[in-house]
Amino acid sequence: MRSIPIALSLALFLHGAPITLYKDRATGALYTEPGPGRIPVGRFIGVDEVEELVEQEVERRLGKQVVQQVERELGIKSSITLLNPDSPTFPLGRETHPNLKIRPFDDPDTYLKVGVRLQGTFERYKEIDYDQGEKADFLDGYLRRVRLEIGAGFGKHTSFTMDLRNDKSNYRDKGEQKLQVGDAYLKIKKPFGTSLVNFKFYRAKIDVSRTETVKSAWVIHYDRPHVADMAAQYISHNRRATNAQIYGDYRKKIHYQLAIGDGVHSGKFYDAAGHHFEGDFTQKRFFYGGKIWLSPFDGWEERKRTETYFAQGKHLEVGAAYWVSPQIHYNGYTIDHKLLNLEASMHYYGLFLQGEYFKFDGVVQDFFQAPDVQGESYGWYLTGEYCMPELAYLAPFFRYERWNRFKGASGYTLTSKIFGFNWYLRGNSTKVGFAIQRDRYGEAIGNQRISRYKLTTQWFF
Numbered sequence: 001m002r003s004i005p006i007a008l009s010l011a012l013f014l015h016g017a018p019i020t021l022y023k024d025r026a027t028g029a030l031y032t033e034p035g036p037g038r039i040p041v042g043r044f045i046g047v048d049e050v051e052e053l054v055e056q057e058v059e060r061r062l063g064k065q066v067v068q069q070v071e072r073e074l075g076i077k078s079s080i081t082l083l084n085p086d087s088p089t090f091p092l093g094r095e096t097h098p099n100l101k102i103r104p105f106d107d108p109d110t111y112l113k114v115g116v117r118l119q120g121t122f123e124r125y126k127e128i129d130y131d132q133g134e135k136a137d138f139l140d141g142y143l144r145r146v147r148l149e150i151g152a153g154f155g156k157h158t159s160f161t162m163d164l165r166n167d168k169s170n171y172r173d174k175g176e177q178k179l180q181v182g183d184a185y186l187k188i189k190k191p192f193g194t195s196l197v198n199f200k201f202y203r204a205k206i207d208v209s210r211t212e213t214v215k216s217a218w219v220i221h222y223d224r225p226h227v228a229d230m231a232a233q234y235i236s237h238n239r240r241a242t243n244a245q246i247y248g249d250y251r252k253k254i255h256y257q258l259a260i261g262d263g264v265h266s267g268k269f270y271d272a273a274g275h276h277f278e279g280d281f282t283q284k285r286f287f288y289g290g291k292i293w294l295s296p297f298d299g300w301e302e303r304k305r306t307e308t309y310f311a312q313g314k315h316l317e318v319g320a321a322y323w324v325s326p327q328i329h330y331n332g333y334t335i336d337h338k339l340l341n342l343e344a345s346m347h348y349y350g351l352f353l354q355g356e357y358f359k360f361d362g363v364v365q366d367f368f369q370a371p372d373v374q375g376e377s378y379g380w381y382l383t384g385e386y387c388m389p390e391l392a393y394l395a396p397f398f399r400y401e402r403w404n405r406f407k408g409a410s411g412y413t414l415t416s417k418i419f420g421f422n423w424y425l426r427g428n429s430t431k432v433g434f435a436i437q438r439d440r441y442g443e444a445i446g447n448q449r450i451s452r453y454k455l456t457t458q459w460f461f
Helices: 006-014 047-062 064-074 226-234
Strands: 019-024 038-044 080-083 096-102 110-129 133-154 158-165 180-188 198-203 243-250 254-261 281-283 287-294 314-330 333-348 351-366 370-386 394-404 413-424 430-441 448-460
Touching: 096 133, 226 333, 226 351, 226 370, 226 394, 226 413, 287 333, 333 370, 370 413
Parallel strands: none
Antiparallel strands: 019 038, 080 096, 096 110, 110 133, 110 448, 133 158, 158 180, 180 198, 198 243, 243 254, 254 287, 281 314, 287 314, 314 333, 333 351, 351 370, 370 394, 394 413, 413 430, 430 448
16 A cells, blocks of 8 residues: 555544545545445554553553552643542442542642442331230331532641431431531541551541441441441440541551540440430540551551452451540449450452451440449451352352340340342442341340341442
8 A cells, every 4th residue: 555645644643533544446545434436444543542542551561550640740630530440340330439539730639529328228127026926017218328428638648528417317217317427537648758657636437346447338238237336336426526546557567546535425325235324424534545457468468448349359457456435424323434346357359258356344234223233245246248240249248246235144145147148230339239137135135036128229429
């Protein structure tokens, strides 16, 4: 074929889209459109496709994270990002990041993040009392979590995160509930240029439990274990009453968190029998404590606190925490809450396993019958999931829990069993699930069995 004239070559290059050229059999003239007597002679790419091919090759050689960092520093990245670049492709596409991030070109160290989290549940609830027979059997539809999430970055080191929530909307007969503030914390990241030292202030989670610390959009089952929910209220209200934290990690091998702050809330102060406290209540001291967790093996480091890995990579970690919430005064009595938490988790591609142990010291046996009797409580759970990419990311899971709510007394044991599956249509951004849960309460804490059948959905970005 004769060489393409320089003017035509330049035109092709300046043209944004690829072009296919056609040659007339009789005259040899070149055309950009097919027609009678014309045959294709080649496909020529324009500047846009050249740039795309170069970008793909650079990412392949350097890695996406390096490219993204360079682009941020040079200010040449798009000002709006959403997709997780490390996400596999699910049936409905790649997973999104938590929230839509908007970054200005003139100051790439600042940003605004906006997102939503919506979890819906349709449930059949059945309750059997071993003394009175069947007590309840009904259908319920509710929004387990409804949240608007907002974040802002003020520079290389400082950011603010918060959310507005209306969780359990229409749950049972509770109606619309009230709009509340969940997280609301200021984060100072690597102020000394090392991941060993970071700070959080105000309403940020303290790590009383791994599953309670994992973002609710990333847990396997929307309702966490009973014993973990107890830990979430035992030291600080909703594990995030106003506090100050220092935390960090050393090469993802050793992680730690230390915190001090506001303590328990009377509205979430319960005895071993499950009674809600009513009466005079004060707490005169801040809670304090901390947690440490380790990933001892090379290549098995935990890089994110999550329960959903989508059969990607591997990790193994073990951890321990000790927290104290002292000087709790109730109706003339004084008690100190002390919590020991042990955790372990691992995943190897599709397989995920996680377990935790809790020991509560300073539990009131019964506010009404024995308000002066104080003791201990302990419990544990084991959960796991197996994610199958070959079956469109279907993932069966289980959880078993056993909690003795007052040590040394009979009838205080709660056991819970759950089996179900999640279908990750777009990772955690879009997923549906089904679960069957059976809870058995001992004679002193209700003497009943509760069965729950749940169809769940999640929409999150």
